[in-house]
Structures are given as structure tokens and as C-alpha cells.
Amino acid sequence: MHIAMVLYDRFTALDIVGPYEALSRIPDARVDFVAETAGPVRADTGFLSLVADRALADVPHPDVVVVPGGPGTFTELENEKLLDWLRTADATTTWTTSVCSGSLLLAAAGLLRGRRAASHWLTLDFLPQYGAEPTADRVVVDGKYVTGAGVSAGIDMALTLVGTVAGDEHAQAVQLLTEYDPQPPYDAGSPLKAPAHLVEEFRTDSRFTLA
Amino acid sequence: MHIAMVLYDRFTALDIVGPYEALSRIPDARVDFVAETAGPVRADTGFLSLVADRALADVPHPDVVVVPGGPGTFTELENEKLLDWLRTADATTTWTTSVCSGSLLLAAAGLLRGRRAASHWLTLDFLPQYGAEPTADRVVVDGKYVTGAGVSAGIDMALTLVGTVAGDEHAQAVQLLTEYDPQPPYDAGSPLKAPAHLVEEFRTDSRFTLA
Numbered sequence: 001m002h003i004a005m006v007l008y009d010r011f012t013a014l015d016i017v018g019p020y021e022a023l024s025r026i027p028d029a030r031v032d033f034v035a036e037t038a039g040p041v042r043a044d045t046g047f048l049s050l051v052a053d054r055a056l057a058d059v060p061h062p063d064v065v066v067v068p069g070g071p072g073t074f075t076e077l078e079n080e081k082l083l084d085w086l087r088t089a090d091a092t093t094t095w096t097t098s099v100c101s102g103s104l105l106l107a108a109a110g111l112l113r114g115r116r117a118a119s120h121w122l123t124l125d126f127l128p129q130y131g132a133e134p135t136a137d138r139v140v141v142d143g144k145y146v147t148g149a150g151v152s153a154g155i156d157m158a159l160t161l162v163g164t165v166a167g168d169e170h171a172q173a174v175q176l177l178t179e180y181d182p183q184p185p186y187d188a189g190s191p192l193k194a195p196a197h198l199v200e201e202f203r204t205d206s207r208f209t210l211a
Numbered sequence: 212m213h214i215a216m217v218l219y220d221r222f223t224a225l226d227i228v229g230p231y232e233a234l235s236r237i238p239d240a241r242v243d244f245v246a247e248t249a250g251p252v253r254a255d256t257g258f259l260s261l262v263a264d265r266a267l268a269d270v271p272h273p274d275v276v277v278v279p280g281g282p283g284t285f286t287e288l289e290n291e292k293l294l295d296w297l298r299t300a301d302a303t304t305t306w307t308t309s310v311c312s313g314s315l316l317l318a319a320a321g322l323l324r325g326r327r328a329a330s331h332w333l334t335l336d337f338l339p340q341y342g343a344e345p346t347a348d349r350v351v352v353d354g355k356y357v358t359g360a361g362v363s364a365g366i367d368m369a370l371t372l373v374g375t376v377a378g379d380e381h382a383q384a385v386q387l388l389t390e391y392d393p394q395p396p397y398d399a400g401s402p403l404k405a406p407a408h409l410v411e412e413f414r415t416d417s418r419f420t421l422a
Binding site: 012013014017018020021024025030031032033040045047048049050051053100120121138139149150151152153155156159160163168169171172173175176177178179180181182183184185186188189190191193194195198199201202 | 223224225228229231232235236241242243244251256258259260261262264311331332349350360361362363364366367370371374379380382383384386387388389390391392393394395396397399400401402404405406409410412413
């Protein structure tokens with residue numbers, strides 16, 4: 001199973017590293033980090049680069065595509081080279097997936113028309129303009145399209161996919177190995193649970209880099 | 212607040228990217244990814260490199276140190292250059308932290324003598340030989356030493372630290388931004404919860420790269 005993990009300027013690192021940590025442990029998985037040009041790609045905060053070992057053009061037919069989100073998403077929505085690659089790759093993928101605002105890129109490529117999709121809670125509302133149906137679930141599976149909500153949801157998205165592809169027991173083994181027994185010290189991880197004024201603040205004037 | 216995130220050959224990527232995603236959002240945080248030599252550093256599966264922008268020697272006095280785990284830990288236990296750097300840095304840190312088997316490196320540097328510490332469930336038993344007290348909690352705070360359990364526990368470790376450093380509300384905002392509302396599709400994330408035969412299999416003959 002050949003997995004292409006897409007990088008672009010100002011992606012959110014956890015969006016892609018969460019899924020990578022689970023999907024790379026599918027038996028016989030081969031993973032390529034890819035970007036328009038091979039080389040280091042800077043994440044959103046500016047402090048971290050991940051290396052794309054190969055250029056998009058060199059990986060035209062992966063079995064699985066994973067597209068992260070991040071503030072850079074909005075620039076890439078205009079990047080026809082990336083959108084074209086997504087269309088071409090999707091024509092032969094087994095699974096086409098995204099995390100966070102990455103679903104906007106799948107949608108902008110025309111791949112989610114009439115389909116339900118997740119996205120970061122702050123970017124869900126952008127999906128309908130591309131004909132996709134925004135769905136406020138953490139992981140949404142619609143045919144071969146598997147989309148996750150914001151940032152950390154990529155871990156749940158990927159573990160769901162590992163179970164489907166490699167079986168429940170293998171997915172449990174991956175969960176055990178990555179000790180994924182989350183115990184967040186707060187319960188503010190969704191707009192329904194966080195203090196309302198924080199949700200409002202993000203909606204009107206983000207103090208943080210939009211993930 | 213100057214944060215040094217340590218990389219070494221065959222680290223586990225999520226161990227360091229989980230904490231980075233939270234800690235880099237502390238107000239006025241400055242993050243340096245560091246390694247013995249600046250440049251790309253290969254993670255454990257062999258598919259991904261993160262870039263160390265600076266060499267250890269160039270970042271002698273960070274405020275916070277984060278040490279990831281991974282199968283490479285066992286090689287680094289013999290790396291006196293890294294252990295020396297940890298001792299020097301620790302002399303002036305506000306917080307010295309680790310994820311997963313990274314606590315073995317803090318312990319081998321002599322920093323956890325008489326202290327409680329977390330580690331990956333498969334590496335907890337190595338702590339006593341360095342005088343540390345293995346503690347099967349997800350996040351352990353003992354003085355300025357904050358250690359997390361395996362891989363994904365780094366997110367909980369970091370969010371705990373964000374709350375301590377920047378206040379509960381800021382930590383909640385970071386949790387909301389990263390949509391950290393975990394919903395694992397299985398409940399096998401600890402040796403107490405996973406099927407017993409999987410736990411036994413890992414203990415005797417790991418099918419996976421040890422994280």
C-alpha cells in the first residue's frame with residue numbers, strides 16, 4: 001500500500017504526523033511525503049520543516065492520499081498544480097483522505113461533490129461552495145473519501161482507516177503501540193464543549209494561527 | 212520562552228510533533244528543533260525526516276527542553292554528547308520534559324534520580340537502573356520534570372504544561388484550536404485496556420518498531 005502524504009507551505013504539522021504515525025504501521029505500507037517541489041516544507045508556526053522526499057509529479061498513482069490542513073490551505077486553493085495532481089491521483093486511489101481544512105482542497109479539486117465531509121470546525125462552512133456537505137463529525141467516511149475534523153482528529157481518522165484496511169486487531173495493536181489512551185487535562189476540544197467566549201473569539205478575531 | 216525540541220536518528224515523529232503543536236502556541240514561544248548536527252533527521256519508520264534547524268551546541272540554554280522517544284533511544288543512551296548537552300541545558304531550564312522512551316535519556320543523564328517519571332509502557336522498567344521511579348501515569352510532574360507516557364501522551368503532557376505556564380484559558384484555547392476532542396475508534400490504548408494477547412505479543416516479540 002503506497003501512501004502519499006502531501007505537504008505545502010504553512011500546513012499544520014500534527015495534521016499529517018498524526019495520520020502518518022498510524023498509517024505507516026499498516027503492513028507493507030510505503031509512505032512518500034510529497035510536495036510540489038521535493039525538499040523541506042515549512043509548517044504554519046514557522047519553527048518546523050518536514051522534508052518532502054519526492055515531488056508530486058513523481059508520485060502520480062498512490063493508493064492512499066492524505067491532505068493536511070493549515071493556514072496555507074487558503075493559498076493552495078488557487079494552486080492548480082496541486083488541484084490537478086489531486087484529481088489525477090484520486091482517479092486511481094483506493095482511499096482519498098484529509099485532515100482539518102485539507103478537505104477544502106479535496107473539495108476545490110471537485111472530489112467531494114455531493115459527499116459528506118468533515119473539516120476543522122472553523123472551516124466547515126467553506127465546504128458548500130464546492131458542493132460538499134459539511135458534517136460536524138470527527139471522522140466522516142463517504143465512499144472512499146475519509147475526512148477528519150481539526151488537527152488532532154487525524155489520529156482518529158487514520159486509526160479508523162487502519163481498522164478498515166488491516167483489521168480491528170491490527171488497529172488495536174497500533175493504538176497500543178502509540179499508547180493512544182487520551183486523557184486531555186481540559187474538556188474544551190470542540191466548539192460545543194469549550195467556553196463560549198473562546199469559540200466566539202476564534203470566530204471573530206483569531207488570536208492564533210488558524211489551523 | 213525558548214523551547215528546544217530534540218531530534219535524533221530513529222525518534223518517533225508524533226512524540227515530538229504532538230508537544231510542538233501545543234507548546235509552540237504559548238504566547239511568545241520561540242521553538243528550535245535541535246540535533247547533534249543541524250539538518251534533516253530520520254524518524255523511526257524511515258519514511259519521514261524533520262529538520263533540525265540548529266545544532267545542540269548552538270542552543271545551550273533553552274528555557275524548556277522536550278526529548279522524544281523512539282527505537283533510537285537505546286542508541287542515544289550511549290551518546291555522551293547528547294547526555295552532556297541535556298545536563299548542561301537542564302542546569303538552567305525552567306522545565307525539562309520528555310515523551311515516551313525519551314525519559315530514559317533524561318534518566319541516563321542523571322536528571323531523574325529519586326524522581327517519579329512516566330515512559331512508554333514497554334520502557335517503564337528501564338527507569339530504575341538510573342534511579343528513577345517508574346510511574347504508570349499518562350503525565351507525571353515532579354518538580355520541573357514533566358514526563359509523558361508513550362507517543363500520543365505527549366499531547367496531554369504538553370497541554371498540561373501550557374496550562375501551567377500560560378493559564379487554563381490559554382490551554383483551553385489551544386485545545387479548541389487543535390480540536391483535541393479525542394474519539395478513538397477502539398479502546399486499546401494502554402496495556403490495561405488492550406487485549407491481553409496483544410500486550411503479551413509486544414512484550415515478547417514486537418511485530419512493530421518499538422516506539
